Amino acid sequence: MKTLVIGGGIVGLSAAWALKRAGADVTVIEQGPLPNPLGSSVDQHRLIRYAYGAQRGYVRMVREAYHAWERVWSDLRMRLYAETGTLILSGANDAWAKQSCIALAAEEVEHLAFDAEMVAGRYPMLIGDDLSDAYYCPSGGVLFAEAIVAALTTHLRERAVALLTGAKAVAIDAAAATVTLADGSRLAADRLLVAAGPWTAQLLPDLAPLSRSSRQVVVYLTPPAELAAAWHAAPMLLEIGEAKGFYLVPPRITRDGMRTGLKIGDHRFGPTADPGGERLPRQDEIDAILANARHRIAGLERYRVAQAKTCFYDVEADERFQLRRLGPRALALCGTSGHGFKFGPVLGERIAAVLQDKAEFDAAARWVAGHGA
Ligand SMILES: Cc1cc2nc3c(=O)[nH]c(=O)nc-3n(C[C@H](O)[C@H](O)[C@H](O)COP(=O)(O)OP(=O)(O)OC[C@H]3O[C@@H](n4cnc5c(N)ncnc54)[C@H](O)[C@@H]3O)c2cc1C
Numbered sequence: 001m002k003t004l005v006i007g008g009g010i011v012g013l014s015a016a017w018a019l020k021r022a023g024a025d026v027t028v029i030e031q032g033p034l035p036n037p038l039g040s041s042v043d044q045h046r047l048i049r050y051a052y053g054a055q056r057g058y059v060r061m062v063r064e065a066y067h068a069w070e071r072v073w074s075d076l077r078m079r080l081y082a083e084t085g086t087l088i089l090s091g092a093n094d095a096w097a098k099q100s101c102i103a104l105a106a107e108e109v110e111h112l113a114f115d116a117e118m119v120a121g122r123y124p125m126l127i128g129d130d131l132s133d134a135y136y137c138p139s140g141g142v143l144f145a146e147a148i149v150a151a152l153t154t155h156l157r158e159r160a161v162a163l164l165t166g167a168k169a170v171a172i173d174a175a176a177a178t179v180t181l182a183d184g185s186r187l188a189a190d191r192l193l194v195a196a197g198p199w200t201a202q203l204l205p206d207l208a209p210l211s212r213s214s215r216q217v218v219v220y221l222t223p224p225a226e227l228a229a230a231w232h233a234a235p236m237l238l239e240i241g242e243a244k245g246f247y248l249v250p251p252r253i254t255r256d257g258m259r260t261g262l263k264i265g266d267h268r269f270g271p272t273a274d275p276g277g278e279r280l281p282r283q284d285e286i287d288a289i290l291a292n293a294r295h296r297i298a299g300l301e302r303y304r305v306a307q308a309k310t311c312f313y314d315v316e317a318d319e320r321f322q323l324r325r326l327g328p329r330a331l332a333l334c335g336t337s338g339h340g341f342k343f344g345p346v347l348g349e350r351i352a353a354v355l356q357d358k359a360e361f362d363a364a365a366r367w368v369a370g371h372g373a
Helices: 010-021 056-076 096-106 116-122 145-158 197-203 205-210 225-232 283-293 341-355 361-368
Strands: 002-006 025-029 046-048 081-083 086-091 112-114 131-137 141-143 162-164 169-173 178-181 186-188 191-194 212-222 236-239 246-249 262-265 304-315 322-327 330-334
Touching: 002 010, 010 025, 010 056, 010 145, 010 341, 046 056, 046 341, 056 096, 056 145, 056 341, 086 096, 096 131, 112 116, 116 131, 145 162, 169 191, 169 197, 191 322, 191 341, 197 205, 197 212, 197 304, 197 330, 205 322, 205 330, 212 283, 246 283, 262 283, 283 304, 322 361, 330 341, 341 361
Parallel strands: 002 025, 002 191, 025 162, 086 236, 191 330
Antiparallel strands: 046 141, 081 141, 086 131, 112 131, 169 178, 178 186, 212 262, 212 304, 236 246, 246 262, 322 330
């Protein structure tokens, strides 16, 4: 079965991986290079964690995601993941940690309650004041995103998946499963998937309400030298409720010598902007990220900003991913809302099954949106 996949981010590449495994003849159409540094999937790291506030469907999906990543590691013959554990915090007037704990308990995910002294005692680089809730999960960790996208690209090329780079899709005919590229050429197939991330609404304006491209700034920090070892052993940190907060990705050195940095960001959505437009983070955007973390990271003024980057979320208002039928032979996946990387392979497998008529669309769409069993 000939299948076209528009988009070479983690969703498109994972779908291509799963389709190829299932015997399809696959072509990936990517407007940039592969990996595309402007895509949402290409940064040093992305987190995988069970803590999900009240969204229990996604807690369950994380378990399935881990299994799917095992199949990816096996095919890639490398494991591009470091387990860090997860520290889940909420300040006063914020229920996210407590809601996460209820869902973790219901789904039997191991976690421990900490108090403010335990947090400050175990992690001297943190401030325990003003904590209403704190939990620790031994599970959760860092997916080395850029390396994963690069390795998947190499793997797909070796498996004779056609990877068209510098190929921008400008129109699709969903009923016919055909794609028109910017150079005027047309490609036809039996099945079509659009996985265009934050560019979705540019190609498919009808999906704009489900896919807002949101400008998000992340800041890489160099900690004071005496804290470097502590940060290399630290868990990821999530304080991402409605109130002021941030997430922190701890630095790691992998067994084969890959070094990744200490990164902080704000999961709350930013302003709408063109993902193909200006990317340089402004000083006020960097300052806002640092301000969100100052109450929790002791002596933050002693940390040096090593780098700041702009990336784009593809936002659905309730943060629920959307699988849409564009025609009898065409699907789109969008709205990954800043939390889709961890699910790339498991989404890819389910989308491939629907495209190949091996799974039912409605059930898949519910599961994708975090409402599944
Ligand atoms: C700052 C930040 C932090 C995040 N942290 C996490 C995290 O910790 N954990 C987590 O699970 N997720 C996280 N996410 C979300 C995650 O990265 C995204 O959900 C995921 O990468 C989306 O993948 P994608 O394939 O849908 O989109 P993308 O990676 O953006 O891929 C879409 C691709 O389609 C191509 N494309 C678009 N339009 C066209 C066209 N017309 N023709 C040809 N090609 C086209 C683009 O060039 C792009 O390469 C984060 C995102 C950001 C920005």
